[in-house]
Amino acid sequence: MTDAAANSGPDKGAAPKRSIFAQDARTKRRNAAEARFRAYGLAAVIVGVVALILLLVSILSNGASAFRQTYISFPVTLSEDRLDPAGNRDPAEMARVTTFGYLPVIAQAFADAIEAEGLAHEVGLRSLADMISDEAPAQLRNSVLANPDLVGQTLTVEVLAGGRIDGFFKGRVTMESAERDANVTPEQLQLAQALAEAGMLETRFNWDFITAPDASGQRPEAAGLGVAILGSFYMMLVVLALALPIGVAASIYLEEFAPKNRLTDLIEVNISNLAAVPSIVFGILGLAIFINFAGLPQSAPIVGGLVLTLMTLPTIIIATRASLRAVPPSIRAAALGLGASKMQSVFHHVLPLAAPGILTGTIIGLAQALGETAPLLLIGMVAFVREYPAAPPEGLFDAASALPVQVYNWTQRSDPAFVERASGAIIVLLIFLLFMNALAIFLRRRFERRW
Amino acid sequence: MPLFWIIVLLIVLGAVGYVIGRRKAMSSAGGDSRVLHSLPGYYGANVAMLTLVPALLVLAVWLVVQPMLVGNAISHLIPERVVEEVGSRDLVLGEVRRVADGLDQAVAQGALGRDEARSLSTEVTNVRDRLAEVGVALGSDVRPEVLQAAQRYRELTASANVARAFVVLLLAALGLAYAYVKTHQEFRARNSVEHGILAILLLASTIAILTTLGIVLSMLSETFRFFDLYPWQQFFFGLEWRPSFEGGSELGLIPLLWGTLYISLIALLVSVPIGLFAAVYMAEYASKRVRSVAKPMIEILAGIPTIVYGLFALITVGPLLRDYFAEPLGLGTSSSSVMTAGIVMGIMLIPFVSSLSDDIINAVPQSLRDGSYGLGATQSETVKQVILPAALPGIVGAVLLAASRAIGETMIVVLGAGAAARLSLNPFEAMTTVTVKIVGQLTGDTDFSSPEALVAFALGLTLFVITLGLNVFALFIVRKYREQYE
Secondary structure (H helix, E strand, C coil): CCHHHHHCCCCCCCCCCCCCCCCCHHHHHHHHHHHHHHHHHHHHHHHHHHHHHHHHHHHHHHHHHHHEEEEEEEEEECCHHHHCCCCCCCHHHHCCCCHHHHHHHHHHHHHHHHHHHCCCCCCCHHHHHHCECCHHHHHHHHHHHHCHHHCCCEEEEEEEECHHHHHHHCCCCCHHHHHHCCCCCHHHHHHHHHHHHHCCEEEEECCHHHHCCCCCCCCHHHCCCHHHHHHHHHHHHHHHHHHHHHHHHHHHHHHHHCCCCHHHHHHHHHHHHHCCCCHHHHHHHHHHHHHHHCCCCCCCHHHHHHHHHHHHHHHHHHHHHHHHHCCCHHHHHHHHHCCCCHHHHHHHHHHHHHHHHHHHHHHHHHHHHHHCCHHHHHCCCCCCCCCCCCCCCHHHHCCCCCHHHHHHHHHCCCCCHHHHHHHHHHHHHHHHHHHHHHHHHHHHHHHCCCC | CCHHHHHHHHHHHHHHHHHHHHHHHHHHCCCCHHHCCCCHHHHHHHHHHHHHHHHHHHHHHHHHHHHHHHHHHHHCCCCHHHHHHHCCHHHHHHHHHHHHHHHHHHHHHCCCCHHHHHHCCCCCCCHHHHHHHCCCCCCCCCCHHHHHHHHHHHHHHHHHHHHHHHHHHHHHHHHHHHHHHHCCCCCCHHHHHHHHHHHHHHHHHCHHHHHHHHHHHHHHHHHHHHHHHCCHHHHHHCCCEECCCCCCCEECCHHHHHHHHHHHHHHHHHHHHHHHHHHHHHHHHCCHHHHHHHHHHHHHHHHCCHHHHHHHHHHHHHHHHHHHHHCCCCCCCCCCCHHHHHHHHHHHHHHHHHHHHHHHHHHCCHHHHHHHHHCCCCHHHHHHHHHHHHHHHHHHHHHHHHHHHHHHCCHHHHHHCCCCCCCCCCCCCCCCCHHHHHHHHHCCCCCCCCHHHHHHHHHHHHHHHHHHHHHHHHHHHHHHHCCCCC
């Protein structure tokens, strides 16, 4: 398109005779620059998309295995003289036998089961016990205490395999790495392989990862997300209950009633500033005001919810104002013309018409709040919590964890098996986010209205 | 009376008020709602509003003020000796509160009688064990003064709670009675209700101001406390960051600021070119189909929580950079480095730059492009010489916003950049930022009277001021130099 410009010199006669399809050097250079520029743009887009794909693939491939877990099943005889020395089936008496009392019972039963299966191995009793998760004696103890009549019976138990054995079946632990690892030996892995072939050991879907509470740093195989999911859910309840009404009320005032004066100017500037304040500053605010000043408990979903509410408010206000503005003035004029008051025209006509947009904005704000981590670290949500919080409203004041903080927590632990857990937790988080965003898109599509 | 029941009672009162207010209005009009000034519902709503709103406001203020007053009242019960032993008055008060809560729980569970809880003394019983029985864990044995203060605290709180219930419910009843008496056929109920609602709306919108005020005040007061304990010159100009909880810490801001700016610079070096080129491509070159796929995909990057990027930096990018760049080049052996955090943060910022720039480029009118093409410019020449200059203020604004994001970002640097404060130019070394240190100083058991914990507030204030400055500057540039097109 630019040849004409390049070829038309002031002196037409001097121009050499040639086809306009033949490009001169300058045109070639300019066209090459054009192609390069275009390629840069394409490359930038591709880099962005590839980064996204890389990110998701990395997390998914690391975390998918957290949803599968290795279990070992074998028969255990619950001998009376070990587990109920008094012999009266009184749960209080039996509670004196600690998990250390159950450990040899399980270890012996496991050894017997391997012998019965006829598997040759060179693993000592102590190392055999190490192949089973430390969680197993505690689980067995709980079920015995819940049902004392089990004592004396032989039942088939299904226990979690130890973290390294589990890692072997997921490819995280290999024979070579086992030689260098103090926590597992190649012999144990060979035995585990044999157990799997004999059908005593299997890897299957792990519901406990989603429902169980967190576990200590020594037993990654038992760590779950139950408390974190519940805590996140409670915080979302608080955010929804506070941010939506306050945000909508503030937007209605600013969009429909506010006079143009210093106060409303101040409010407007403040809201746009708050949207850009780093999230960690909100954490400091929560710590100083809600915990140190107001004396609310640390690690409680109520404090997390309040902090996230303050963070989410600007998002909701901006979205709500946009959707209030999108309602055409004719609607208001018609309502006013029929004798409605200003307040009635807003609450009876404008607000219902803006509701889908408000809802979409709220969901997006909630999704943002759900993934926020930094402020929650400061208000003590990093605490190790094993008890489920009670039902709301009391539960809002109980200690809990939150999904993104649980991820952070697990990345700080030394056992590499927790990296898998952290990635798994992120998958759960992303699934929630995906669901929320899909809901927002669905609502927008469903109720989209052209005036 | 517990808070929960006060609120339930208030709601019941409000509902009753609504019903009787409405009924009185109707009967004063002889059952003909046309005679009333407002719709009947407004009379009810007016009564309910006057019942609930003042009572709830007083309740809210009470909830904030009561613990402070009670704290002051018991403060004199604690001798200086104990304060010195524990470290600070706040900590002792916290202990008092925990013991008092423990006693409350013990009474609630029936482990202690009411009188027993009041007369308990440390000489007779081991309070710590008694409380442990009901599941209240105390760190150390309870001092007699603390127990006394806790008992006094319980008494004061109990009587204050009674007073609270009384005052709040009385106020609600008064409001109800007043509004009920005023309810009459000619009373302008709608106007009254609408004024009330308007006040509530205004109150809601001032929350933004209150939040900002809260941020500034809480950080300012703690920062001043910090500067009482630690000289400000050493904080702002110190070149060493070596906190130690035994005392003798060096808390210099410069190394943290250096790490923050270095990481942000790398993040911007990654995100600005990529974001800008992506925006230009999508606005000027891409076909509709490509645009409809690529734009949302890049925008997904903005919606992913930062902890996900942090983990990505930790498990993928960090080891990758270490194995293929840092170690072969002999620049370091750490997988957490400025480069790791910078690159990952850059990826996170791409959509901020690209979306904003995209909007701005789209806002440049077609006539400018057509004019440029008409003069014989190629498309890329048009972009470089016409569109980008026209869109420049907006793009600068977008970059500044991205920069303020980068400076305030926490989780990526916590997981990707390490925790070592150093002043170094090597991008493959671990460094740390202001945000990481805020997290570091404030997590775990912290004693809010030591400069090591309080420094976090000074850091937070610095961060707040820097990002606020950048944001205001960005807005200023966008507003001042924005081209207005028809």
